[in-house]
Amino acid sequence: DAKTTQPNSMESNEEEPVHLPCNHSTISGTDYIHWYRQLPSQGPEYVIHGLTSNVNNRMASLAIAEDRKSSTLILHRATLRDAAVYYCILRDLGAQKLVFGQGTRLTINP
Amino acid sequence: DTGVSQDPRHKITKRGQNVTFRCDPISEHNRLYWYRQTLGQGPEFLTYFQNEAQLEKSRLLSDRFSAERPKGSFSTLEIQRTEQGDSAMYLCASSLVASSGNTIYFGEGSWLTVV
Numbered sequence A: 001d002a003k004t005t006q007p008n009s010m011e012s013n014e015e016e017p018v019h020l021p022c023n024h025s026t027i028s029g030t031d032y033i034h035w036y037r038q039l040p041s042q043g044p045e046y047v048i049h050g051l052t053s054n055v056n057n058r059m060a061s062l063a064i065a066e067d068r069k070s071s072t073l074i075l076h077r078a079t080l081r082d083a084a085v086y087y088c089i090l091r092d093l094g095a096q097k098l099v100f101g102q103g104t105r106l107t108i109n110p
Numbered sequence B: 001d002t003g004v005s006q007d008p009r010h011k012i013t014k015r016g017q018n019v020t021f022r023c024d025p026i027s028e029h030n031r032l033y034w035y036r037q038t039l040g041q042g043p044e045f046l047t048y049f050q051n052e053a054q055l056e057k058s059r060l061l062s063d064r065f066s067a068e069r070p071k072g073s074f075s076t077l078e079i080q081r082t083e084q085g086d087s088a089m090y091l092c093a094s095s096l097v098a099s100s101g102n103t104i105y106f107g108e109g110s111w112l113t114v115v
Helices: none
Strands: A009-013 A018-023 A031-038 A045-050 A061-064 A070-075 A084-092 A104-109 B005-007 B010-013 B019-024 B031-037 B044-050 B053-057 B065-068 B075-079 B088-095 B110-114
Touching (some): A009 A018, A018 A031, A018 A084, A031 A061, B010 B019, B019 B088, B031 B075, B044 B065
Antiparallel strands (some): A031 A084, A061 A070, B065 B075, B088 B110
C-alpha cells in the first residue's frame, strides 16, 4: 500500500476552518484517497474519499492537488466535537482493507 | 440506523484465560474485518472475511487467535491463553462490496485488559 505523510498534531480554534494536509507522492493512478477520523475511545469513522476531483459532503471537503501527490481535508467550521485523530489513507479500488498510519491528532481550542 | 455492534465493550481477564469477542456487522454487509489498536497507534489489520470465507490473515494473528464467521453474518474473535501484550482495543468493521465502492464502517471496539 502506498504511504502517506501527515503532521503528528495540529491545533485550531473553535468555529474556524481547519486544513489537514496529507502528502502521498507515490500514489498510483488507481489509488483512492480516504479520510477517517477517530474520536477518543471510539472506532474510526469514515469522513470522505476521492480520486481526482475535489469532493464535498456534510462532514468535510477534500481538496486534491492536480498531480494527486497531496490532498487536504477541510473542516469548514471546527467544533469541539471535531477533536480527533484524522487518518489519510490510500486505497486501491481493488484493495481489500485499509492500512492506517499514525494520523494527525487535531486539538480544537474553545 | 444500526451500525457495527461489538460485545463486550470492555473485558478484563487474567493472563492465561481465554476471551471471545463478538461482532455483528451492518445488515447485508458481506465483508467483515478485525483490527487491533494499541494506545497511541493506528489500527492494525488482523483478518477479513467475505461472507463466511476467511480470505486474509495478518502475521499479527498468532496461533492463539482464531476468528470465525460461520454463517456469513456475525463473527467471533477468540484469544486463547491471553498474554499482557494482547491488551488492546479490538475493532470490527464491515462493508458491502459493490461496484460503486466499498466504504468500511467500524464498530466502537472491544477493550481488552489482561492483568
